[in-house]
Amino acid sequence: MGGCKLAHVNQFKLQQGYSTNFFKLSCFSFLRLNQINVMKLIQVVRSVEKIEKILHSQNSKDWTSLEMSSPLLAGQILERIATEFNQLQFHAVQSKGMPLLDKVRPRISGITSTLQQSLEGLLIQGLQTSNVDIVRHCLRTYATIDKTRDAEALVGQVLVKPYMDMVIVEQFVKSTPNGLQILYTKLLQFVPHHCKLLREVTGMVISR
Structure with a gap:
């Protein structure tokens, strides 16, 4: 009878010890997960601040002037921003669902809009001026x-x-004799004669 009670006591202590260890492990996992999430958010904020610092170093007027006076430099800056923006998007996806991320989203949207508008303007300029480096x-x-x-x-x-x-x-x-044939010939001339810049940038080889 005494042995039976002792066995029950030992089993109870074992279960209690297991529960305590499980609780400690759960707490540790929870804290570890929170720590990882906080680090992800920190990375998001750092990327946002880094991009904003680059953008704010050139206000809208200065940026327009830079695009006109030194479009190649503007292209290099945009490429640098894009690399950081890629990291920002990665960390933002990793932090999806976290309430604090919502507070940063307006800033991310502003960066996205600025980057896309600047890229569009610079690419148009590069195409219109046939500037290989800018387009690249x-x-x-x-x-x-x-x-x-x-x-x-x-x-x-x-x-x-x-x-x-x-x-x-x-x-x-x-109204033109052989008009359809002439039209067809002109269409075939578009890529070899009017896309030389893009062919050079992308390394395309197209027979003439």
Whole structure:
């Protein structure tokens, strides 16, 4: 009988010890998880502050002047911002669902808007002036922030659409002998004759 009681006591102590250890382990895991989440948020804030510091070093007027006077430098700055922006997005995704992240989101949105507008303006300038270095920086930056489709759409708007609007004229096809053949020939000339800059930047080899 005494042995049975002793066994129950030992079993109770064992269970109590297990519960205590489990509680300690749970607390440690909880604290560790919170620590990781806090570190992620710190990384988000640091990235935001770093990008804002770069952007604020050039106010809107100075940035416009920089794009005009030294577009290559502007492209290099945007590429630097894009690299940091990539890190920012990564840490923001990792911190998804955390209430404190909502307080930083307006600043992230502001950075996103500024970066996209500056990139768009600089790429248009590079295309219109046939500046290989500017276009290369811009396309590389678009790739860094995973927005290559935006670059494609902009090229379509700046290069492709104006040419197609000029070439594809129904009246010309109807009133000119072999008008359709001439139209077709002009369309085939678009890439080799009007996309030399993009071919050079992207390393494309297209037969003439």
